[in-house]
Every structure is written in structure tokens, then in C-alpha cells.
Amino acid sequence: MPSLVSVIIPTYNRAAVVTRAIKSVLAQEYEPLEIIVVDDASADETHQVVDGLRDARIRYIARSENKGAAAARNTGIQAAQGTFIAFLDSDDEYLPGKLGAQVRAFEALSAATGLVFVNYCEIGRNKSARFPPEIKSGYVHVGRHFPASIYCNPPSAWMVRKSCFDSAGLFDEGLWTLEDLDMFARLVRKVPAYFLADILLRKHVYTCQKGKVPDKYAEQTGERILQKWLPEMRRDRRFLFKFYTMMAKDMARAGKTQKACRFLRQAYFLNPLRFDMLGRMVKLIRRK
Incomplete structure (x- = not known):
């Protein structure tokens, strides 16, 4: 059966x-x-x-x-x-x-x-x-x-x-x-x-904005993921770079400039050739 x-x-x-x-x-x-x-x-x-x-x-x-x-x-x-x-x-x-x-x-x-x-x-x-x-x-x-x-x-x-x-x-x-x-x-x-x-x-994708998770949970979620998976994520620098930049966007959207800059700085340290990370930090600081 x-x-x-x-x-x-x-x-x-x-x-x-x-x-x-x-x-x-x-x-x-x-x-x-x-x-x-x-x-x-x-x-x-x-x-x-x-x-x-x-x-x-x-x-x-x-x-x-x-x-x-x-x-x-x-x-x-x-x-x-x-x-x-x-x-x-x-x-x-x-x-x-x-x-x-x-x-x-x-x-x-x-x-x-x-x-x-x-x-x-x-x-x-x-x-x-x-x-x-x-x-x-x-x-x-x-x-x-x-x-x-x-x-x-x-x-x-x-x-x-x-x-x-x-x-x-x-x-x-x-x-x-x-x-x-x-x-x-x-x-x-x-x-x-x-x-x-x-x-x-x-x-x-984006067919229905109702039911979308509020920005206020972004920080809590990101920190919890890092707490659970950071040792394994560190072995995959490309993925960790993407994760940090995603968290920076979420923090910026939520108006948390200082934390957005922190995630951008961590992303930059993983890939120092990405000078655009520094540019984004400057823009966030000026906006503040």
C-alpha cells in the first residue's frame, strides 16, 4: 500500500x-x-x-x-x-x-x-x-x-x-x-x-506582503543563527560574507545604523577587496 x-x-x-x-x-x-x-x-x-x-x-x-x-x-x-x-x-x-x-x-x-x-x-x-x-x-x-x-x-x-x-x-x-x-x-x-x-x-516572490515577518525580528534571528552555526559558517567564508551583508541590510532597514555598520565591518574583514563595504558604512553614518 x-x-x-x-x-x-x-x-x-x-x-x-x-x-x-x-x-x-x-x-x-x-x-x-x-x-x-x-x-x-x-x-x-x-x-x-x-x-x-x-x-x-x-x-x-x-x-x-x-x-x-x-x-x-x-x-x-x-x-x-x-x-x-x-x-x-x-x-x-x-x-x-x-x-x-x-x-x-x-x-x-x-x-x-x-x-x-x-x-x-x-x-x-x-x-x-x-x-x-x-x-x-x-x-x-x-x-x-x-x-x-x-x-x-x-x-x-x-x-x-x-x-x-x-x-x-x-x-x-x-x-x-x-x-x-x-x-x-x-x-x-x-x-x-x-x-x-x-x-x-x-x-x-513578493506576491503577498501580508504575513511578511516584521523587521523587528531580524536582529534576534541573525544573532540566534550566529550563536548556533558560527563555527561551521566560519569554514565557509563566502556564505558568511553573504550572511553578514544580509544582516547589515536588515539592520539598516530597521533603523539600527550602529549594528548595520558592525555587520558591514565583519563582512569587509572577510573580503578586504570589497571596498564597497566601507562605502556603505560611510553612507549609513552620514545618514544618521
Whole structure:
């Protein structure tokens, strides 16, 4: 008998797009499946929209307090009955055959395999594949690289053997952003992960500003990631440089000039030839 797949869709104030996500799951040829929509205390018509789809495979769970995507996904994992867990952000959509391809990969690979993730394209930025053709299907070998530096990908692309969360742990609910980066790194460190080069997901970028994580969590998130992963990130200077520059942008957007300059300075020390880091610091200081 085919294995049950549980598709977890966390959502927050995305009544306008969540139907598209759910219908892309219902259109999959793979059976059996269950769809668990976890509403993270939305203030819009999400409940009515989901209820209006009237499909027995859909389970709706309403959280009483908004705690972020990590907490919503954990609620879904704990409620899931499937052997395999797939995720889908409420503004993304599966392409035909996505779930079936991942289950077939699990069946063909070693029983130790814990994660199968697919290639995808971004809608709203461009429609090119996220992973170029030179990255072929195969097991993930990161070497000294930080896992997310090579295989940065969204949870919507994943299918995870549910039992793997026992060893890797659940999503870190202290992270309001980058919780996927943290979870992916932990999974890859704990279980064999396999990449499918087929484009089987559309990731919509900036399609819905509702549900966007507030800037106030950026500093907390960045510091927590560094606390957890800095020793490993230091072995991958290119990734750490990108991380510091991303944090600098977040701090500047939040009006925290001093901390933005600190992250730019750390980025510059990693790559002294990037004189633009110094220029950005000067601009921030003058703006202040």
C-alpha cells in the first residue's frame, strides 16, 4: 500500500492566495495524502476560504496566537499521520507530479534517506531554475561548505521522512525568519539528503506582503543563527560574507545604523577587496 504523505501548509493572513496552494496539492496524482492547513492566528478570511474547498483530505488547524512559520509547521508535524512530510508555503504552488516524484525517489534510494528536495523556479523575480543544469540529481555532499550555501532552498521543495524529526528536532520556534536554513542544516547533518533536479515547484516572490515577518525580528534571528552555526559558517567564508551583508541590510532597514555598520565591518574583514563595504558604512553614518 502506498505511504501516506502529509502536506503541511502554514499560513497567516493569506486568504487571497492560499486557495492556489491547496489546489496545487489536490491536483497531484499521488494518493494517499492529507493536507494540514495551519492558520497562525490570521485576521482575514482564511478559515472561510479553506472551509469553502470542502475536501475530506483537508484538515484545518487554527492557532490562537501568531508565533511564526516555525511554530505553525511544528503544529502540523505533530498532527501529521503520514510516513512522509511535505511542506508548502501558502503563496507557493506545486507543479504536477511533485509528490509522486519524491515518493518514488524515497522508494528507490537507501532506506536511510531522510530528505528529498526538488528544483524550483521563482515567479515574480524570474522564471529560471533555482539550481543550474550543472547541479545534477544526487545525494548532497557539502564538504566544508555550510549546507545552505550550496543548496539554499525553501521548505516547499522538501519531503522529509517523518521519523527524521526525532533525531534532527523540530523547527526552531525562536527563529521568525531563516528557520528553514536552520532546519535544513540540521537535517543534512543528521540524515542523507537527495536532490531532484526536476523543476517541480513554483515559488512566488513578493506576491503577498501580508504575513511578511516584521523587521523587528531580524536582529534576534541573525544573532540566534550566529550563536548556533558560527563555527561551521566560519569554514565557509563566502556564505558568511553573504550572511553578514544580509544582516547589515536588515539592520539598516530597521533603523539600527550602529549594528548595520558592525555587520558591514565583519563582512569587509572577510573580503578586504570589497571596498564597497566601507562605502556603505560611510553612507549609513552620514545618514544618521
